[in-house]
Amino acid sequence: MAGLLTQEEIKVGVSQLEGWTLEGKELRTTRKFKDFVDAIAFVNQLVEPAESAGHHPDIAISYNKVTITLTTHDAGGLTANDFDIARIISQL
Numbered sequence: 001m002a003g004l005l006t007q008e009e010i011k012v013g014v015s016q017l018e019g020w021t022l023e024g025k026e027l028r029t030t031r032k033f034k035d036f037v038d039a040i041a042f043v044n045q046l047v048e049p050a051e052s053a054g055h056h057p058d059i060a061i062s063y064n065k066v067t068i069t070l071t072t073h074d075a076g077g078l079t080a081n082d083f084d085i086a087r088i089i090s091q092l
């Protein structure tokens, strides 16, 4: 299991991510789409990377807005796995 990152590692990691914020022990981003159909299409794009990595985002859907929250539940905070997935999601 990936170990917890230090505050400095987290700070550097967040600085390299566009559109993500650090909320306590979680990374968060919200994406806005044309409509609900596009929002769900985006959510479906998350399945393969999450399954491949064995690391899954928390996803909140509100009509055309999708909020993605990342933390490593098993470790109780942020690990490299969270930043790996965040970078992949940022490319979608």
Ligand SMILES: C[C@H](O)[C@H](O)[C@H]1CNC2=NC(N)=NC(=O)C2=N1
Residues within 6 Å of the ligand: 054, 055, 056, 057, 058, 070, 071, 072, 073, 074, 075
């Ligand atoms: C057994 C399984 O791989 C683990 O429960 C994985 C699943 N996906 C996960 N996703 C996240 N975000 N955190 C975890 O600790 C985690 N653990």
